[in-house]
Every structure is written in structure tokens, then in C-alpha cells.
Amino acid sequence: MTTMHRFANPARFVRVSSAVLPWVTALAVLCIGSGLYFGLFSSPVDYQQRDTVRIMYVHVPSAWMSMFVYSGMALASAISLVWKHPLADLAAKASAPLGAGFTLVALVSGALWGQPTWGTWWVWDARLTSVLILFFLYLGYIALWEAFDDPQRAAKAAAILALVGAVNIPIIKFSVDWWNTLHQPASVMTLSGPSIHISMLIPLLLMALGFTFYYVAVLILRIQREIVARKIRALRLMQTEPAATPVFGVPAQ
Amino acid sequence: MLAAFFRLFGRDVRLALRQGSAGTSTVVFFVLAVTLFPLGVGPETAVLARIASGVLWVAALLAAMLSLDRLFQADYEDGSLDLLALGPLPLELAVLAKTAAHWATTGLPLIIASPILAVLMQLDGAGYLTLVAAMALGTPALSLIGGIGAALTVGIRRGGVLLSLLVLPLYIPVLIFGVGAVEASIDGLTQRPQLLILAALSLAAAVLAPLAAAAALRLNLE
Numbered sequence: 006m007t008t009m010h011r012f013a014n015p016a017r018f019v020r021v022s023s024a025v026l027p028w029v030t031a032l033a034v035l036c037i038g039s040g041l042y043f044g045l046f047s048s049p050v051d052y053q054q055r056d057t058v059r060i061m062y063v064h065v066p067s068a069w070m071s072m073f074v075y076s077g078m079a080l081a082s083a084i085s086l087v088w089k090h091p092l093a094d095l096a097a098k099a100s101a102p103l104g105a106g107f108t109l110v111a112l113v114s115g116a117l118w119g120q121p122t123w124g125t126w127w128v129w130d131a132r133l134t135s136v137l138i139l140f141f142l143y144l145g146y147i148a149l150w151e152a153f154d155d156p157q158r159a160a161k162a163a164a165i166l167a168l169v170g171a172v173n174i175p176i177i178k179f180s181v182d183w184w185n186t187l188h189q190p191a192s193v194m195t196l197s198g199p200s201i202h203i204s205m206l207i208p209l210l211l212m213a214l215g216f217t218f219y220y221v222a223v224l225i226l227r228i229q230r231e232i233v234a235r236k237i238r239a240l241r242l243m244q245t246e247p248a249a250t251p252v253f254g255v256p257a258q
Numbered sequence: 259m260l261a262a263f264f265r266l267f268g269r270d271v272r273l274a275l276r277q278g279s280a281g282t283s284t285v286v287f288f289v290l291a292v293t294l295f296p297l298g299v300g301p302e303t304a305v306l307a308r309i310a311s312g313v314l315w316v317a318a319l320l321a322a323m324l325s326l327d328r329l330f331q332a333d334y335e336d337g338s339l340d341l342l343a344l345g346p347l348p349l350e351l352a353v354l355a356k357t358a359a360h361w362a363t364t365g366l367p368l369i370i371a372s373p374i375l376a377v378l379m380q381l382d383g384a385g386y387l388t389l390v391a392a393m394a395l396g397t398p399a400l401s402l403i404g405g406i407g408a409a410l411t412v413g414i415r416r417g418g419v420l421l422s423l424l425v426l427p428l429y430i431p432v433l434i435f436g437v438g439a440v441e442a443s444i445d446g447l448t449q450r451p452q453l454l455i456l457a458a459l460s461l462a463a464a465v466l467a468p469l470a471a472a473a474a475l476r477l478n479l480e
Contacts (some may be wrong), residue, residue: 057381100322104303138427141426145420145424149411149424151419162474165406165477166406166410166424169406169470170427172466173428173431177427177428177430180431181430181434
């Protein structure tokens with residue numbers, strides 16, 4: 006709890022995250038680079054799918070990230086609503102376009118993979134449909150942020166929406182699963198251990214780690230950018246009305 | 259508290275009825291939207307019978323969604339919402355009363371209109387009763403979930419498009435189980451599980467949605 010509030014200070018966050026950022030970036034480059042090498046050159050071709058199986062190394066990690074980012078966004082929204090943690094707002098806001106991007110990559114790479122293996126770009130299957138709905142939820146969340154002029158109110162409204170979405174995602178997923186299915190079930194995170202060969206599992210996990218580090222790195226950059234944008238906004242307000250609200254992240258004079 | 263709840267419910271229903279066009283325009287939209295489908299896909303009875311349950315549910319979803327902006331907008335603009343928030347009735351219950359009134363003036367007419375439209379759409383005879391039951395169990399969830407979207411967008415100019423973007427993805431489970439119930443009874447299977455799930459969705463929404471909608475209203479009233 007106290008550690009959480011220590012990082013509520015934007016200036017401290019900028020200091021700590023700037024120190025972490027190069028390491029995270031290096032790890033992202035290392036993991037994605039080696040993952041791509043193992044995935045594209047030194048992993049076996051599938052006996053049925055030939056080389057198209059290599060789409061998996063982009064498709065599966067981005068699909069994981071699409072869910073992971075939404076969970077993170079919902080968690081940050083809950084923290085911002087309960088403890089009014091200023092950085093949680095920014096983290097949730099900064100996550101949304103990233104999550105939407107991962108979801109879009111999962112959808113597009115899935116379509117490119119579906120064409121050679123299933124013979125069609127798109128089917129109205131449970132997995133595909135629920136990921137598409139997740140994409141719409143991200144878009145709604147981003148649109149709600151844009152709709153308010155006052156960032157404080159936008160943050161609260163968006164946090165409520167993210168939590169409503171978090172309650173609904175399992176329901177939507179369950180209803181869609183029940184409705185129609187063609188996509189294969191999970192084959193890595195199962196109780197009986199992964200059903201995928203180790204030579205494919207290693208590049209897959211490397212790519213997943215790399216995507217996560219990439220997400221963290223861009224998230225840090227976006228939060229820092231947002232802090233600067235708010236400072237500029239507050240300084241502009243101060244110029245017009247000297248007795249305006251205190252500057253975000255700047256100690257009161 | 260119960261008296262205040264029913265007073266508010268009665269006020270909203272009376273307001274909607276005296277405005278006249280409120281309840282009827284939703285039904286007219288519902289009828290028109292369904293009418294477009296035979297014109298679009300062609301009048302073959304076999305095709306219409308196949309898509310009837312889906313078309314009726316989609317049109318009902320859109321009709322329910324289009325009426326949502328009325329839910330809080332007028333009260334927000336003339337300031338009654340501020341008084342409701344200050345009044346003795348908890349805002350959560352006020353939201354529940356208002357959504358119940360919204361359902362009574364829009365969901366109920368849709369339920370009454372749906373069997374007539376089902377005839378026009380050549381729905382299989384076995385599906386009629388289930389369609390009405392599924393609509394009766396599912397439309398409260400539409401009003402309740404829609405209430406969250408309406409409360410979030412109440413202070414926003416031209417919030418209509420945003421409202422649809424927020425609400426429609428959340429309506430999908432109701433659509434799937436609503437259509438599933440009708441299809442099951444047409445195929446001679448039991449429609450019981452789908453109807454139970456629809457009831458569960460409405461009940462869960464009745465508990466959770468007013469909390470979220472009241473939080474959103476408080477934020478917009480600050």
C-alpha cells in the first residue's frame with residue numbers, strides 16, 4: 006500500500022521509470038529479436054501447415070497481450086476509482102491504444118493465417134468474435150476519454166466503463182463460446198502441460214516476453230508524455246487565470 | 259423509501275405517456291427496422307423464417323438503444339437530476355426506478371409488438387411463445403445495461419454515437435441467448451437453459467448496473 010502511494014508522485018515516477026526504460030527496451034529488442042530468429046529460421050515447419058505456422062509467433066502473443074492489457078487497464082481503473090491514484094488513470098489511458106493495437110494485430114494476423122489453413126479470411130467463430138468485441142470495447146473506452154473536455158471527469162467515466170467491461174468480458178466470452186466454435190482450444194496454458202513441441206514453445210514464449218517488455222516500455226513513454234502534456238495544460242491555465250488549479254506534478258509555490 | 263421509489267417510477271411513466279410520442283416512436287422504429295429486412299433480403303418465406311428470430315432481436319436491441327438518450331438527458335438538462343441526487347432516495351434506487359420506467363415505456367411495447375412482427379416475418383409457430391418469454395426476460399437487461407451508457411454520456415454533447423459504441427458490445431450476450439431460446443424451441447429442443455440465462459443476466463444487471471450508472475451520474479453532476 007505505502008509503496009503504491011510512493012509512486013503516486015509523478016516526478017518520482019518519471020525519475021524511476023526513466024532509469025528502468027533503457028533496460029526494458031533492451032530486453033524487448035533482445036526477446037523479440039531472438040524470438041523472431043528462432044521462430045522464422047530455426048524452428049521446424051509444421052507437417053500440415055508448412056511455413057504458415059510461423060504466423061503463430063506473432064498471432065498468439067498478441068492475442069495474449071490483448072487480454073492482458075485489458076486486465077491491466079481494469080485493475081488500474083479500479084485502483085484509480087478506489088484510491089484516486091493519479092498515475093493509475095494515466096496508466097489505464099495509456100494502455101488502451103496499445104491494447105487496441107495488439108487486438109488488431111491478433112485479428113489481422115489471424116485472418117492472414119486463416120486464409121491458407123481454413124480457406125477463409127474470416128469466420129464467425131467464437132474466438133474470433135469475442136476478440137472482435139474486445140476490440141470494440143477498447144474503441145469505446147478510447148472514445149469515452151476523447152468525449153470529455155476535463156481529464157479528471159474523463160478518467161472517472163472511463164474507469165467506470167473499464168470495470169463494466171471487465172465484468173462483461175467473461176459473460177460475453179462465455180456466451181460467444183457457447184454459440185459457435187471452430188478455433189482450436191488453448192494448447193499452451195493447459196493443466197496437463199503444453200501440448201506444443203518445445204522447439205516451437207521456446208520462440209513462442211520469447212515473443213510473448215518480448216511483447217510484454219515492449220508494452221511496458223511504450224507504456225512508460227506514454228505515461229511520461231501524458232504527465233508532460235498535463236503540466237503544459239496546467240501552465241497554460243495558470244497563464245490565463247493565475248489562481249487556477251495546482252500544476253500536476255509541480256510542487257505548489 | 260419504497261413510496262419514493264414508486265413515486266419516481268410513476269412520474270417517469272406519466273411523463274413518457276404524456277409526451278405521447280415517446281413509447282410509440284420506439285415501437286414505430288422497431289416495426290420499420292424489421293420491415294426493411296424483407297425489402298433487403300427478398301420476400302421468400304423460407305429465407306424470412308430462417309432469419310426471423312435474429313432480425314426481431316437485432317431490431318429490438320437497436321430500438322431499445324435509440325430510446326436510451328431520453329433516460330437521463332431531460333432530467334439532467336432541467337436540473338431535476340440534481341434534486342434526485344440530493345433527495346432521500348439513494349441515487350442507485352432512483353436509477354433503478356428510472357430504468358424500470360424506461361423498460362415499462364419502451365421494453366413492454368416491444369414485447370407486445372414482437373408477436374405481430376413475428377407473423378410478418380414468417381416465424382415458425384413453435385417459436386412464438388418462447389419469443390415473447392425471451393423478450394420479457396431479456397429486455398430488462400437491455401434497459402439496465404443501457405442505463406450505464408446513458409449515465410456515462412449524459413453530459414456529453416451529441417453523445418448518441420458514443421452511446422451506441424459503448425452499449426452495443428455489452429448487449430451481445432442478450433442477443434445470443436435471446437435468439438438461441440427461439441431457435442431451440444423451433445428445433446424442438448428445450449429452451450429452458452437459454453431462458454434461465456436471460457433471467458440471470460437481467461437479475462445480475464438489476465443488481466450491478468444501478469451501482470455503475472449512479473457512479474457515472476454522480477461524476478457528471480459534480
